[in-house]
Amino acid sequence: MNHQLCQMCHKNPATVHEYIVAEKKENHLCEECYRKLYQQELTPVIKLEILQKLLFPGGIQEKEGRKRKELVCPSCGMRLSEFKRLGRFGCPECYSAFAKVLDQILESIHDASRHEGAKPAQPEETLSTPGVFRMKRAKLQRALQEAVEAERYEDAARLRDELKALEEEEEARKRAGRGGGGES
Amino acid sequence: MIPTLLSHGEGEWLQATGPESDVVMSTRIRLARNVQGYRFSTKIEPQEAEELLGFLEEKIRALPGRNFLWADLRQLGPIERQVLVERHLISREHAAQDGPRGVAVEPGERQGIMALEEDHLRIQVLLSGLDVEKAWEEMTRLVSALSEEIPFAWDDRYGYLTACPTNVGTGLRVSAMLHLPGLVISRQIEKANQTAQKIHMAVRGLYGEGSRPASDLFQISNQVTLGRTEEDLCTEFREVVEKIVSWERETRNQLLKERRTELEDQASRSLGILERARTMTSEEALQHLSRLRLGIHLGLVKDLSLAKLNRIFLWVQPGHLQAEAGKALDPQERDILRAEKLRELMP
Numbered sequence: 001m002n003h004q005l006c007q008m009c010h011k012n013p014a015t016v017h018e019y020i021v022a023e024k025k026e027n028h029l030c031e032e033c034y035r036k037l038y039q040q041e042l043t044p045v046i047k048l049e050i051l052q053k054l055l056f057p058g059g060i061q062e063k064e065g066r067k068r069k070e071l072v073c074p075s076c077g078m079r080l081s082e083f084k085r086l087g088r089f090g091c092p093e094c095y096s097a098f099a100k101v102l103d104q105i106l107e108s109i110h111d112a113s114r115h116e117g118a119k120p121a122q123p124e125e126t127l128s129t130p131g132v133f134r135m136k137r138a139k140l141q142r143a144l145q146e147a148v149e150a151e152r153y154e155d156a157a158r159l160r161d162e163l164k165a166l167e168e169e170e171e172a173r174k175r176a177g178r179g180g181g182g183e184s
Numbered sequence: 185m186i187p188t189l190l191s192h193g194e195g196e197w198l199q200a201t202g203p204e205s206d207v208v209m210s211t212r213i214r215l216a217r218n219v220q221g222y223r224f225s226t227k228i229e230p231q232e233a234e235e236l237l238g239f240l241e242e243k244i245r246a247l248p249g250r251n252f253l254w255a256d257l258r259q260l261g262p263i264e265r266q267v268l269v270e271r272h273l274i275s276r277e278h279a280a281q282d283g284p285r286g287v288a289v290e291p292g293e294r295q296g297i298m299a300l301e302e303d304h305l306r307i308q309v310l311l312s313g314l315d316v317e318k319a320w321e322e323m324t325r326l327v328s329a330l331s332e333e334i335p336f337a338w339d340d341r342y343g344y345l346t347a348c349p350t351n352v353g354t355g356l357r358v359s360a361m362l363h364l365p366g367l368v369i370s371r372q373i374e375k376a377n378q379t380a381q382k383i384h385m386a387v388r389g390l391y392g393e394g395s396r397p398a399s400d401l402f403q404i405s406n407q408v409t410l411g412r413t414e415e416d417l418c419t420e421f422r423e424v425v426e427k428i429v430s431w432e433r434e435t436r437n438q439l440l441k442e443r444r445t446e447l448e449d450q451a452s453r454s455l456g457i458l459e460r461a462r463t464m465t466s467e468e469a470l471q472h473l474s475r476l477r478l479g480i481h482l483g484l485v486k487d488l489s490l491a492k493l494n495r496i497f498l499w500v501q502p503g504h505l506q507a508e509a510g511k512a513l514d515p516q517e518r519d520i521l522r523a524e525k526l527r528e529l530m531p
Contacts, residue, residue: 075223076227077227078226087349089226089345089347089349091227095339096339102342109407110353111411112410112411113410113411114411115342115411116412117354120331121331127334127335128335129334129335130221131219131221131232131236134221135221
């Protein structure tokens with residue numbers, strides 16, 4: 001399995017493995033043929049499922065499957081094991097990413113897991129900064145990618161419109177020259 | 185910033201004008217806040233941190249009706265950073281680390297902000313004596329002014345989001361610096377510590393190693409930040425500290441009744457050493473200053489005010505000595521200069 005040949009040239013070993021979700025089709029190509037096929041440079045994306053099939057054609061899948069389920073923050077890449085080692089989160093969104101295990105951690109520290117104190121006077125997200133823009137954009141991009149992968153095309157179209165609107169809004173804000181600090 | 189702070193004098197809290205100043209040196213409230221859309225210190229990229237620091241500097245400098253001095257820590261040398269640590273304006277961690285970080289200080293040193301410490305913002309109000317309500321009132325105004333310009337990271341369930349889950353929710357830490365020589369002498373400090381821990385408060389000795397800090401100074405703070413309102417946390421904290429204060433006072437009076445001569449002797453010896461020594465380590469100075477502080481309260485030492493003593497506490501520390509000398513000094517040089525400074529400042 002590891003020495004599979006490229007399905008296009010049948011000469012070089014296949015080093016690029018992809019699974020096209022929409023077509024439910026696997027491709028095993030050498031880098032040269034990949035470039036020819038897609039007219040673009042190889043992006044280092046390896047679908048985990050394919051890699052597992054190649055590396056563990058037998059029964060190790062379940063073990064790997066469990067490992068794959070380790071909670072990871074989609075925004076900053078913080079892993080649960082890393083958080084446990086550092087005792088620090090990576091970004092505000094980690095709180096949602098690790099919600100499953102968080103309540104127990106908070107109970108052990110505070111004897112509580114819900115905030116009872118003051119709330120911001122300003123409604124959330126009324127103040128715009130370059131960081132807030134990037135955060136919203138990244139969220140929409142992730143949602144869009146998920147929608148495409150799950151073939152929810154109506155959702156994808158809506159998200160694409162939202163993304164465009166957000167980018168236009170940010171452009172307008174930049175032109176107006178107010179709001180954010182250092183533009184970069 | 186540093187020359188301004190040094191020439192301006194010392195923080196207002198050193199005036200010893202606040203309530204319960206005989207036992208409580210200062211009350212501090214700090215809030216941890218982070219900015220939406222930026223990663224925490226563990227994951228932030230240098231460029232992202234740079235952008236955020238610029239944003240925070242702009243907003244803090246422009247706060248209406250306030251006059252914060254601002255410094256980029258990368259532009260401060262080790263002695264200058266040490267001065268800020270000794271004035272309780274930045275943490276040791278903030279002083280020690282590299283990368284984009286800032287500090288803002290209001291000229292009376294009542295209010296200060298650390299930018300890009302563990303959290304993006306660590307906002308503090310520092311007052312003389314035990315004055316939790318006043319500190320909280322001042323903090324409320326400051327943080328509300330900041331929140332009009334800066335979108336804080338917030339979650340409906342968890343409240344204000346912080347890098348470490350021990351600070352999440354209110355992000356509130358109330359602490360007080362207590363002078364507890366009575367409880368130390370009568371060996372009750374451990375009991376005080378245990379009592380405090382039972383109600384989720386932490387007690388730490390300051391300025392010293394081991395079980396008995398050289399200065400008999402202790403810091404007490406709340407541990408819980410989530411699931412309670414800020415007002416409840418403040419009130420409970422004040423009640424605990426008030427208990428310790430009355431406990432310390434009772435013990436002092438008891439000691440005065442039973443061991444007056446011994447206490448007088450100790451205070452007088454300390455006075456003599458501080459006035460006459462030609463070289464003095466930091467530990468030794470703090471120990472004698474602590475005995476004098478007790479002596480002042482018990483009426484055994486005249487002609488020396490708490491405010492003056494607080495000033496001396498500050499100026500014999502390594503950063504301040506070196507800042508005044510204008511250069512780095514090795515420990516022996518510091519000990520000689522410390523003794524000189526003491527002879528100059530003592531009445």
